[in-house]
Amino acid sequence: MQVLDFKPKAIIFDLNGTMINDMEYHTKAWHSIITEDLGENNSYESVKKEMYGKNPEVLERIFGKDRFTPEEIISLSNEKERRYQEGYFPYLKLIDGLDEFLEQAKNEGISMAIGSAAILFNIDFVLDGLKIRSYFDGIVSADDVEISKPHPETFLKAANLLGVNPAECLVFEDAPKGVESAQNAGMKCIVLTTTHDSEEFAGYSNIIGFIDNFKNPILTTLL
Structure with missing residues (x-):
């Protein structure tokens, strides 16, 4: 099993394709x-x-x-x-294993936020539809930024909401532009291969792992 030696103080999730496969x-x-x-x-x-x-x-x-x-x-x-x-x-549901991962991260005292290009209307649709709002200490939506990904504004605002240095944040993303946004923000990233193949992420130096769901055992080494 691959072991990740990065221990984040905060986790920022993209939404579409990352928390839900939509x-x-x-x-x-x-x-x-x-x-x-x-x-x-x-x-x-x-x-x-x-x-x-x-x-x-x-x-x-x-x-x-x-x-x-x-x-x-x-x-x-x-x-x-x-x-x-x-x-x-x-078909609204979390990607496999995410419910357990959110609970484990919360129990470990890791702050969590959503940093998404989705509008708040769609974020609310997911958080309230799946009853997971209580896990998150901050939300940055398309309505909260001037410049979308791959500009780092989304993730930097999320880190600021959590009061955590960007270098101590871990981002979960599914899209190359999202990974680029995290890289521009100085954040490490784990990629969900729900939407794009791993080959499409060549050239990004901030990726520490690829997973297809949150049951991947490498995630246990993060917390």
């Missing part, structure tokens, strides 16, 4: 809007590549800067979240 449903929601509502011929895979950052940023990467008015962006974003929650709600 990225497919975000992609499906955007893909249906883009192809059915907006009539664009974008493949599912091409949309999947843009699944990071805030909703307006996703639209801008796909369509360009001036395609939509601010009002249209809000409307499209709200409809996307409605379709996402409707599609994913029957």
